[in-house]
Amino acid sequence: MVGCVAQVTLSPRGAPLRSFTAFISDRSIREVESETPVPTGKEVLLRTTHSGVCHSDIHARDGHFDLGSRGKLSLASRGMGDSLVMGHEVVGEVIAVGSEVTDRAVGERVLVYPWLGCGECVQCLRDAENSCATPRSIGVQLPGGYADHVLVPHEKYTLDIDGLDPAWAATLACSGVTSYSAINKILPLPADAPVAVIGAGGVGLSAIAILAALGHKNTIALDLNPANLTLAAENGATRTLQITTDSTAESVRKELGVKPEAIIDFVNNSQTATIGFDWLTKGGTMIQVGLFGGELVVPTTLLAMKMATIRGSFVGNLVELRALVELAKSGQLPRTAVGSGVLDADGVRDTLDALENRQISGRVVLEAR
Structure with missing residues (x-):
């Protein structure tokens, strides 16, 4: 200096x-x-x-x-x-x-x-x-x-x-500060609360690594690419699921048997945003980060009854x-x-x-x- x-x-x-x-x-x-x-x-x-x-x-x-x-x-x-x-x-x-x-x-x-x-x-x-x-x-x-x-x-x-x-x-x-800022919007949570990361590309992998560094012990990674899921597991994901372009919230829930308390969507297209909203537990939080594009149609009654928080996050x-x-x-x-x-x-x-x-x-x- x-x-x-x-x-x-x-x-x-x-x-x-x-x-x-x-x-x-x-x-x-x-x-x-x-x-x-x-x-x-x-x-x-x-x-x-x-x-x-x-x-x-x-x-x-x-x-x-x-x-x-x-x-x-x-x-x-x-x-x-x-x-x-x-x-x-x-x-x-x-x-x-x-x-x-x-x-x-x-x-x-x-x-x-x-x-x-x-x-x-x-x-x-x-x-x-x-x-x-x-x-x-x-x-x-x-x-x-x-x-x-x-x-x-x-x-x-x-x-x-x-x-x-x-x-x-x-x-x-x-990728680092974007994922870190998104994580700051869902924490604090119990270390064993299920948190889902949709999209395990560069930014999603950063989020998984940061969650592990912060002591979180229940991170679920979803991605189309099995190679990304292998990296997700290496970086701290406790469970992984390969989804397809036909996957729905119901198919994901049946496969994993859990509803997450928080979801961070690093894809944020029409399919993943819909999966996130329908899969999220009551009172949960979903953070929309990705810029892949599309739209989310949410029934207003369900939004109130589900008590969901939907929040955008852009970089940090x-x-x-x-x-x-x-x-x-x-x-x-x-x-x-x-x-x-x-x-x-x-x-x-x-x-x-x-x-x-x-x-x-x-x-x-x-x-x-």
Whole structure:
């Protein structure tokens, strides 16, 4: 760490920034060169070393999210144009800092908190920037980690990860904090209360590992992919069930013989949301996290009689990420599976394609070469 005097180290003017940019019109990923930014004020410039690939990047490349009978949510309405530099799970080396930076030094390796807001609204001022109505997230509205450099708007969004594997640490910024925040919305519960995790992909596996780290002893994992369920068991799931596209709440209940007190749905499509509501025990809580798209039709009378709580959860806040990083540093958090790839245009495109085609179990983190 530096003291009261900030370090200012400028990047070479002759070295362009290479970004691996998504173009929505044809879903292509192309290398684009631009001028490497020079940080000012509280800004921090990183050389990207690791950048995780998230399923939500598939929707970003498509330019929309599925809203079921309400059509599509265009990403243009969320501040994005025809092209964007994705990548919101970023670890990098500090190579330059603005003149007002006091807590970051050139050469440090840090994790980036990407879920930024306007910085001025009530939500932002209470450290809930992920709830801001006008987001400016890194890798969404702002250029992200599918590039060889990332400009972070303020040093407070950089977290020390000393002692952690940087590839695994990168996943904490999205899959980690997303699952951690969702879990915070169902706890406290008795350690033996049945909790169901629907979807054991990268984010679901993180949730299972975090529940185990927090001492929960009754976690049920549901997924279409048997390979994901094997990983779920390795990360702390006490029971697993392979479902199909024809599964219903009744078939799931008959197979497992239990109704969960809480369900976290990391798929959140029409089928899984319906299974969740119908399967949930009376007075239970379901947390809808996934962005696969669709809709949930709930009879209003049943909602009241069942006394169910249905709550959405989107990523997590900076305080939660800091807590999660400390949990990881303590050694209590099991490491989830992390695959690797090369951080270039081909690596981004090929990994997104494989993820879209369900050819990946766990998380993939691209590394600069």
